[in-house]
Amino acid sequence: MATNAGFYVTLPSNASKDVFKNNTSSNYTVDLAKAIELNGEWEVGLCEIIYPHTWYTLPRDNAYIELMEISDEAVMPSEKDDPNHTKPGELLIIQKFSRGGYYDKPKDLLDQIVPKLIKYDPTAEAVYNNVTKCIDFKGSGRYKIRAQAPLAYMLGLKPDIIQYQPIGDSYSPLLSVVNVKGGFGDVLSIEDKVYTEILPLSAITDGGHIEFFIPGDGEKYLDLNDTLLHLRLKITNADGTDLANDAAVGLINYPLNTMFSQCDVILGDRLISQSSATHPYRAMIETLLNYSEDTLKSQFSAGLFYKDTAGALDSIVTNNGPNRGLNSRAAFSANSREIHLFGPLHGDVFFCERLLLNSVDMRIKLTRASDAFCLMGARDSLFRLRILGASLFVKKVTVSPAIRLGHAAALLRGNALYPLSRVNVKTYSIPANSRICNQENLFLGAMPKYVVLGMVHHEAFTGRRDLSPFNFVHNNVEYLALCQDGRQVPAKAFQPQFNQGSSVREFYNMFIATGRHLKDLPLSINREEFNDGYSLFVFNLTPGDDNDALSPVSNGNLRLEMRFRVALPHTTTLIVYACYDSILEINSKRQVLVDYY
Template sequence: MCVLLLIFAILLHATLTVNAIKCWEGLSAKVQMPLGTKSDNVNVNLWVLTECEAGTELIKMTCKLEPGLKDQSKVMIENLDRSVLYGWKDNQNEQSELAFNSAFNVFAVPPTNVSVNRSFFRELLPLSTISQEGPYLFRMFNDNLWSDMSRVYLFLELVIVKEDGAQRKPIDADDPLVAPIQCIGQTFVQQLKVEVQNTELYDSGTLYPYKAYMTNELSFSDNVKGHFMASSGHYPSLKHDDATDAGFLARCRRFAGGRKARFISRLDFDLGNQELYLLNNMDVLFTIYRAKDAFLLQCLEGGQNNGTQYGLYLHDIKLYVKMVEVQPSLNMSIYKTLERQPATYAVRKTEVKSVYLSAGRTEMEYNIFSAAIPRRVTIALVLNRAFNGHLAHSPFNFRPYSIRDISVHAAGQAYPAVPYRMNFADAAYIRPFVDMYEALGMANSERSMDITLDQFHDGWTFFVVPLTSTLDDSCGFELLRSGTTSIRLQFNADIPAGGVEMIVLGEFDQLIMIDYNRHIVSDSKIA
């Protein structure tokens, strides 16, 4: 009897060895052969599946490697019940795929970048002599280098001066505290135009400072604004139009005693807000118009009305653009592809508009966009005299002005669907505050632009309204919707004397296509 059992065990072992050593979904176990040993003397321990009277069970078996194998042998296992393999048959969903910790991938090697020979920043000088009126033109001539439009930096060297008879001289210690407005490295620019191959791809209009400021305030945390963005003259403030504010005093110190201040900031334009390189052999022209001194400067203490005229003197202006030298073989491959299809750049097109709200009104509606319906609209209100430039008022002091309700109407729909019914005097404005974070994708997230609830009430009142189908800021295109987009406002009190300016930032889908001959087609009607 014992002999029969022994023979049965041997036959069962042989059967398991034949049936179990197979391929299981590409998962392999590499067995390293000890040096100086014969292949038929190496044993491998495997967990294999076997059927018995009690059901399916996992057993450990030892098998010998096939003779003739050299330094390594690959043992593949197939048809193992995954739940039994891990001992969790009762707890694992049969539709769940297996997962392995990437920390065990000790045989992988990172990929090697073979597409780029080198990269560097090219300095562009103005095409004409620097004047205080502008405009300033910079041309990037076509060559065999690709360019990174997201790395176009504006360099400025500025000093605050005052009128002294017929001359202008730098301010000194006897002058009252005078500072530039927030983020002067960007807000110095009143209008930016970008032409590629004699085709205008971007024109900010005369509201570029508002686009730059609103983008910064609604995109970056205080950690970024207070550290890296000091290079562009951004110092976080807690209160606008306050001579004791830390941000205002920090901006004063940059120019104290007539010092020259230098700034570097990234140009904010649509093509530069995407990561794809611009094709080589492209001629690019940047045209920059500066803002007026009354808009750019603030003086918040005694002496601001003593008749002294202050100005911002430009000593130097340059552009720095990142250039990329691509491998010749890759260039040829892209050329051949361009013969069949154009290069495509998906960008987020932006438009900034302003609407004057006259004093004494409590309700109004304006048609702000008349073609495509935007993906998202950002609205802010500022005093008209600050908008036009005033030493005592920041042009970025966005306040609620007793607003009760604000809504965007497009394609027969109202956004938000339920009216806000705000009352800032009674601290009833929590919904638009939460909606601001929701629309920017920062609600319930570690990402934040660090605008507090108190700041939202006092100087940072932004109404951000998403118009996408999901009300989320997804990275893909939305279905094309055409029609008029209007904004309706209602106030609890009359608009103050002098009137208020409404700033509206709209965002749209746009596709830019460039063919083999470098002809450019821009299509905002994405379906």
């Protein structure tokens, strides 16, 4: 197989025996089907040897078969027979071969076995089955045949738990494989893994940031997909005293991530994350549009995700109030009890499934949002949110030395590539009393693969205790479309009538744009909730509506057109969530290169 950067040749052992009849495991050669001409300078070396050992050399002391004559009466074996091989009602007969050693073809093995069988059963025959690649025995039925390993494997006499596995370019039933872990064809190159707890670089202060530093390890890789944050929180009065029994205060939804306005990630000395105070909206939108309600209720409850009740997101009643999500979260923090949160961070590299190369430093800085943003309560309340402790659990993986050496050699020829779904969150302010919102150059240059639009109260966005920052209102929008270089998306603009409860097309488009159409992949938002606090408008800009596939990056201009049925009663903040296909590169000097920022 040849490529622009190199070539490889597969040399199957079962294709060389006819040419080199004296091949052994210690002296192996192969004849290429045709010559390979290499023009210029090439480095050629052995990449991998796969030695499945699909045929066995038969030791001389194992070159025998056991015939067991079926009898109605128990017959005791002779003294020379092994009692362990005999059962009541069976007579054991041992027939030895003339030789052990290597058998080139099944026929050679049959030539040794069949004459021994015919001595006791004239009707006995043995045929090599080309379909199953096993030897089928037939006879009068008076005898059972048994053999010890490795002859049993050569004859195809295997227990039921053994299954066949394709090896190389041939299908060999002679290799017994029990599938313990991994899938067929997987390369098991990971030797070990361990979660390491990383503590902050400095003491945690109220309103300050939390910074973690993970030094690059010379041997271990990082599995960033399994990076987990642990927080210990406490809500107190303004003077630091514990809350009263009737204190009406609770955390906003999913505080593990939404209590931080910004999450900066630095690999090596390169900032690879977006520098804007929109991290809470990124985390909330990704959570709502990627996981089912069952998953949010179970797994994400560790991060204190308790879904707010549609139509009651701005409720500040924490004891049997209409917002069941706030009630649940407030119960955890009542009387200033210490709250433990645990779960994943939201960031581009934390959703990458490829291991981060060894010897690459990583730094993570989490910036706190204001208490007015993080806490729900009376508008003039002065409750405080304190961080008592924080730690980061990083999964370090030990790969096999051969893999590390292979990566080091490959890095001399090219960079390591990490495909990322890069997220960019923008905000736009829409003044009060507006009925039209047209945003020119919403995105200019590289086009995102999909866009999510949501609107929140501007004061909730900046931090107001009696307003939920995640109350995505529809504001009676009556016309909504994107225009990409003169092409309208969707071709027929969205024209919902929220005043009449007619928004089913916009609701169902969430499933189409996120790749859930006609699939058993539910979202946590239903039709009624979409109209009452969860109005997220999703646009898929990929050619085939496939968010998982890498699409060619296109350049252009994206424009937003939006009209409202009635004038906006207050200033509104438009949240624009955009996702791009991007590539992060790391070279042999562990320098990090990106094609953005």
